[in-house]
Amino acid sequence: MVHNRTALSVNLNKVALVRNTRHLGIPSVVRAAELCLRAGAAGITVHPRPDERHIRAHDVHELAAALKAWPGREYNIEGNPFHNLMDFVRAVRPHQATFVPDAEGQFTSDHGWRFPGDAERLRPLIAECHALGVRVSLFMDAEADQMAAARAVGADRVELYTEPYAAAFGTPAQDEQLHRFARAARAALDAGLAVNAGHDLNRDNLTPFLRQVPGVSEVSIGHALIADALELGYGATVQAYNRCIDGAFGA
Numbered sequence: 001m002v003h004n005r006t007a008l009s010v011n012l013n014k015v016a017l018v019r020n021t022r023h024l025g026i027p028s029v030v031r032a033a034e035l036c037l038r039a040g041a042a043g044i045t046v047h048p049r050p051d052e053r054h055i056r057a058h059d060v061h062e063l064a065a066a067l068k069a070w071p072g073r074e075y076n077i078e079g080n081p082f083h084n085l086m087d088f089v090r091a092v093r094p095h096q097a098t099f100v101p102d103a104e105g106q107f108t109s110d111h112g113w114r115f116p117g118d119a120e121r122l123r124p125l126i127a128e129c130h131a132l133g134v135r136v137s138l139f140m141d142a143e144a145d146q147m148a149a150a151r152a153v154g155a156d157r158v159e160l161y162t163e164p165y166a167a168a169f170g171t172p173a174q175d176e177q178l179h180r181f182a183r184a185a186r187a188a189l190d191a192g193l194a195v196n197a198g199h200d201l202n203r204d205n206l207t208p209f210l211r212q213v214p215g216v217s218e219v220s221i222g223h224a225l226i227a228d229a230l231e232l233g234y235g236a237t238v239q240a241y242n243r244c245i246d247g248a249f250g251a
């Protein structure tokens with residue numbers, strides 16, 4: 001089967017995290033989104049946690065407005081639908097809602113939904129998203145035997161939680177993890193789901209993952225991408241500041 005090229009959705013949580021340490025509005029989350037989209041990102045992802053440690057409610061709304069100027073690019077909002085996610089979904093109707101079973105105040109996402117346990121409470125919320133015209137992706141551990149159940153509750157996609165692969169990358173366990181993710185992706189595709197992936201993907205581990213794991217429609221990447229953006233930008237930025245200093249000395 002031939003699949004389309006994987007879409008890159010840039011997660012801007014960490015831009016907001018830096019912004020929140022001052023009251024100056026910089027770095028601007030909307031401006032970051034526009035720069036990412038201009039550079040070729042297929043979409044923008046945010047995970048507005050209830051404690052607003054990074055993305056805040058106003059960011060979700062401002063990004064929704066900004067994305068309107070980018071037809072064909074996608075807005076993906078992640079979160080727990082039993083906490084604050086559904087309020088955002090109802091208000092801005094993103095292209096995709098990614099349901100993540102995080103506790104309030106959780107350090108970062110570290111597991112997916114479990115079936116059959118989560119099935120009945122998820123079903124009506126997935127149906128509500130569909131009624132709003134919003135695609136639903138369920139954040140899932142890479143367990144092949146869970147995929148049919150994710151489809152059965154109405155999900156359109158699963159997002160495979162890639163941290164175990166990222167942690168194994170470069171160790172003897174890497175191949176085993178790749179096989180595990182490939183099995184889970186195949187099971188999801190066979191069940192009629194599209195496959196997303198994310199968490200701790202980076203410039204080293206991404207290409208081997210996409211070569212081995214079939215049919216990945218979208219990767220959402222934040223932490224490593226924002227860290228890379230800082231490092232790749234240091235040289236030009238220091239030069240720009242030195243030019244400001246030179247300006248004071250007539251250079």
Ligand SMILES: CC(=O)[C@@H](O)[C@H](O)COP(=O)(O)O
Binds near residue numbers: 047108109222
């Ligand atoms: C669902 C997922 O894997 C990411 O959204 C991750 O939860 C990022 O959240 P933080 O940026 O708060 O770690």
Ligand SMILES: NCC(=O)COP(=O)(O)O
Binds near residue numbers: 011197199200222
């Ligand atoms: N869904 C995963 C995501 O949006 C970004 O995760 P990370 O790259 O910040 O680990």
